Amino acid sequence: MTEKAATFGYRDVDPAEKPRLVRGVFDSVASRYDLMNDLMSGGVHRLWKDAAAARLNPQPGEVIVDCAGGTGDMARRFQKLAEAARDRRGGAPVKVVVIDYNAKMIVAGRERGDDARIVWAVGDAQALPLPDASANGYCISFGLRNVTDIARALADARRVLKPGGRFLCLEFSRPTASAMRKIYDAYSFAVIPAVGKAVAGDRESYEYLVESIRRFPPQAELAGMMEVAGFSRVSVSNFSGGVCALHQGWAI
Secondary structure, eight states: OOSSOEEETTEEEOTTTHHHHHHHHHHHHGGGHHHHHHHHHTTTHHHHHHHHHHHHOOOTTOEEEEETOTTOHHHHHHHHHHHHHHHHHOOOOOEEEEEESOHHHHHHHHHTOOOTTEEEEEOBTTBOSSOTTOEEEEEEESOGGGSSOHHHHHHHHHHHEEEEEEEEEEEEOOOSSHHHHHHHHHHHHHTHHHHHHHHHSOHHHHHHHHHHHHHSOOHHHHHHHHHHTTOEEEEEEEEGGGTEEEEEEEEO
């Protein structure tokens, strides 16, 4: 074990081991990723994603990075919004770049309908295969808690954004009321792994996903990490009482 361990659910592991362990989880759930998010959120993740896409507000001619976006559900939202703006006032098509560490997630996304206007790539959120200051917007949706080093991922997101670029992180977070926390904890640990086993035949992957939420930095802590990474005007919007949070920052 190295001096600074990485989290994998409730376990502390060698940072060199975490990518392999996370890859195994998403190899298992790739074909049922929407089911996974439906179980984790009660289906409300679709509304959260709509709100995040609207907040990013992609425009014609922009380059948008959808990090950890293997299934392409956010990418397609970005494209739809940008095309609607293009219909109103013209301009070049938006370019959405989907980057995911897991090749099976990319395959699952492309199988839903490959679009020539979406670029798909296997890559690491901590070292994106993109030049400095090359993107207008960056979104990581339900993926930041799975990276080995969150601070490195935030710093690399800041690196690839142009001046004035906007950063969004949509992630399961901490309910703000203690009563809601108790209800969500009971649902998460008692229901989600059991349903994962019954529906997908995979209890362990769903246990990891529940545990990874509990180890993820709470809202204020993540906002502070974004500021350290160089983001300005950092803000947090809680959805469903803090079950999910949308963090936003600007590359200024």
